Amino acid sequence: MIRKATDLTHADVTPKSVYLDRRKFLRAMGIAGATAMAGRSLFELATPAHTILAGTKFSGLAKSPFSTTEKQNSYDDVTHYNNFYEFGTDKSHPAKNSKNFNTSNWTVSVEGEVAKPRKFTMDEILKLAPLEERVYRHRCVEAWSIVVPWIGFSFSNLVKLAEPTPKAQFVAFQSYYDPRQMPQGRWAGIEFPYVEGLRMDEAMNPLTLLCVGMYGESLPNQDGAPVRMVIPWKYGFKSIKSLVKIKFQQKMPPTTWNLAAPNEYGFYSNVNPNVDHPRWSQAKERRLGEIFKHSTLMFNGYGDQVASMYSGMDLKKNF
Amino acid sequence: MRALLTSKWTKVVLFLVCLIPLGGLGWRALGHGLGANPVEFIQLTTGRWTLRFLVFTLSITPFRKVLNLPDLIRFRRMLGLFAFFYVCLHFLTYLGPDQSFDLGAMWKDVAKRPFITVGFLGFLLLVPLAITSTAGWIRRLGGRRWRILHRAIYFAAIAGVIHFYWKVKSDVRSPLFYGALVAILLLWRLGDWFSRRRFVVAAKLSPEGARVDTAR
Numbered sequence: 001m002i003r004k005a006t007d008l009t010h011a012d013v014t015p016k017s018v019y020l021d022r023r024k025f026l027r028a029m030g031i032a033g034a035t036a037m038a039g040r041s042l043f044e045l046a047t048p049a050h051t052i053l054a055g056t057k058f059s060g061l062a063k064s065p066f067s068t069t070e071k072q073n074s075y076d077d078v079t080h081y082n083n084f085y086e087f088g089t090d091k092s093h094p095a096k097n098s099k100n101f102n103t104s105n106w107t108v109s110v111e112g113e114v115a116k117p118r119k120f121t122m123d124e125i126l127k128l129a130p131l132e133e134r135v136y137r138h139r140c141v142e143a144w145s146i147v148v149p150w151i152g153f154s155f156s157n158l159v160k161l162a163e164p165t166p167k168a169q170f171v172a173f174q175s176y177y178d179p180r181q182m183p184q185g186r187w188a189g190i191e192f193p194y195v196e197g198l199r200m201d202e203a204m205n206p207l208t209l210l211c212v213g214m215y216g217e218s219l220p221n222q223d224g225a226p227v228r229m230v231i232p233w234k235y236g237f238k239s240i241k242s243l244v245k246i247k248f249q250q251k252m253p254p255t256t257w258n259l260a261a262p263n264e265y266g267f268y269s270n271v272n273p274n275v276d277h278p279r280w281s282q283a284k285e286r287r288l289g290e291i292f293k294h295s296t297l298m299f300n301g302y303g304d305q306v307a308s309m310y311s312g313m314d315l316k317k318n319f
Numbered sequence: 320m321r322a323l324l325t326s327k328w329t330k331v332v333l334f335l336v337c338l339i340p341l342g343g344l345g346w347r348a349l350g351h352g353l354g355a356n357p358v359e360f361i362q363l364t365t366g367r368w369t370l371r372f373l374v375f376t377l378s379i380t381p382f383r384k385v386l387n388l389p390d391l392i393r394f395r396r397m398l399g400l401f402a403f404f405y406v407c408l409h410f411l412t413y414l415g416p417d418q419s420f421d422l423g424a425m426w427k428d429v430a431k432r433p434f435i436t437v438g439f440l441g442f443l444l445l446v447p448l449a450i451t452s453t454a455g456w457i458r459r460l461g462g463r464r465w466r467i468l469h470r471a472i473y474f475a476a477i478a479g480v481i482h483f484y485w486k487v488k489s490d491v492r493s494p495l496f497y498g499a500l501v502a503i504l505l506l507w508r509l510g511d512w513f514s515r516r517r518f519v520v521a522a523k524l525s526p527e528g529a530r531v532d533t534a535r
Contacts, residue, residue: 073355081355089490092354142488144356189489260489279434279485288355291416 055218055225058131058151066207066305067135073146075215077288082222083140084241085188086177094222097184101221103242108227112172112247115163122226126212128161129153133216134209134230139271139300141235141257143293145285150230151213156204164200164248171203172196172253173229174245190260196240197253197267198231199309207232207305211239233302235269266319270310271300275319324390333394337401340368341408358416365409370483370497372402373476377504384511396452399472403449406442434485441478444471473508476501 084094087101108125111117120128131151139145159171177193179185185192202208209230212218219225224241231238237257247253257265264278273283273296284293299306310318323329344361347353353360379395382388413435418425429439448469450456457465480501484494 077355085489089488091356144359187490187492189491280432281428286356286358286416291358292419293417 055213055220057217058213059216061131061133061151061216064132064134067133067149068137068147068301070135070137070147072135072149073288078146078148078214079220079222081146081288083142083236084222084224085190086175086182086185086192086194086242087222088184089188093184097182098221098225101181101225103221103226106226106244108243108246110158110162110246110248112249113165113168114248115165116161118162120158122212125158125210125227129157131212136209136230136232137300138230138232138236138239139285139296141237141265141269141277141282143280143282143285143296145287145296145300147287148214149216150209150211151216152209152211152230154206155208155210155229156206158210158246159203162246162248167250168248169200169250170248170252171198171200172245172247172249173198173240173243174247175240176242176244190256192256193244194240194256195253196229196238196255198238199252200248201309202231202306205306205309207302233271233299233306235265235271237265238269268310268315268318270306270315270319271296272298272315272319274298275316320388321390324388324393330393330397334397337372337397340364340405358412362409362412362417365405365412366483369402369406369409370476370479372398372405373472373479374497374500374504376402376472377476377501381504381507381511400449400452403445406445410439410442434482437478437485438482441475441482444475444478448472448475473505476505 080095081091082094083091084098087094087097106122107119109117109119130153132153133149133151135147135149137145138148173196175192175194177185179192182192198208209232211224211228211230212226214220214223219228224239224243227243228241229239229243238255252267255265255267257269258267271282276282282296285296286293297303344353344364347360348357376395376399379391379398383391414420414422414425418428429435448471451460451465451468460468480494480498483497484491487494
């Protein structure tokens, strides 16, 4: 039976304990299998086991025409190679340091130039629109990329519900920040809480995803639990994690990396192989799992959906 | 202590210890422990070990003098050559996976990106030092000229720190740590040079001082 997303609650379908048992079972199978194999697998056993905080399973997800058919990266890669500076600046830090991150009783505040400001609970967000699986390319400003099956729905669904006023020209986003839960954040070298922003037309673009999960499950902490943005034609840092505030406003909002280094990171930060980062080339990228780099596509390959929003703009100036 | 430092086995053990970072990479490679981005992992690891071995090499002279352990000199060449060994691996990860062995593209990148330029400069500075590290070359060049040439390691270490500092996005703790170590080791030399100069001047001025060993 296929259930509609509207029937789901945040803690639905597979109880966590059952899910964890499944993991335990799989791990036991893994160990049995590994011991059956020689040499190489013994090395695998010697490397530290990855413990993954189990999420809620989603089922009955709608497929999306925006999905790429490219080979998806492994769940292990996407959960153990993260930039989430609140939990530390090394790629391996977020997986380790976000284990006890408490995301229960999460709310997202929608405010500013809207007719209907309100707070959403996670259950309300999950019922806001049918959940889809969207397999997107994700291109980091550091010139690596991944392919991830995200779960969520177009952010425009939420915008329509809030009824922005004509004054709303931009959307400002804010991440959760708690120095007690994120003590490594003080060494990040950037200001927290992390803030991001989009122009209104960018926010309304159907590609812009309000994301609650990946790989069939709710988001792991290190990937921005419980709810994040995914904007696939922009560099990864635009896709803000662990979202708590959405504010509609007339002015272009400040964005964290732009505040940290205005000459290196612009407001738009569209993936653009022709405009290099001042310190490194953006012409190529390394897909995780591959040795050699391949060419980066304009707008990360989403030009058909987004290029028209920037017609007439000098993208070298508005980088 | 002296017996330990002059034993030939110490050198053998140290050689094997210096190979541990490489062994660690090999071990991880066999067990899939290189993470999601193995190229980057190897690049960062070999880069860090290059800086570490440069620091170890630069520490020999201060430790010899401060701790009065002249025999430490036996290990300096090996440590320096290991710095060169790890920087070669580091460079290969750049030339190969990053630049697809395309020398033209590499040159363009070296010329265009200051952080690559300075890293490459540091690498080039170490090449003549590695070549002239043999006893034959010391003889051919003469001790004085050889010593002057090998001061290039100071600039290689500084270049390495700048390369690292310019590479990171915002968390500069690690580059600053290596920067501080290199600064301490170079400032110690500056201080040592000043005090020796004063000693030499004093020795020249007083006939009694002239009898003191000035070849220190």
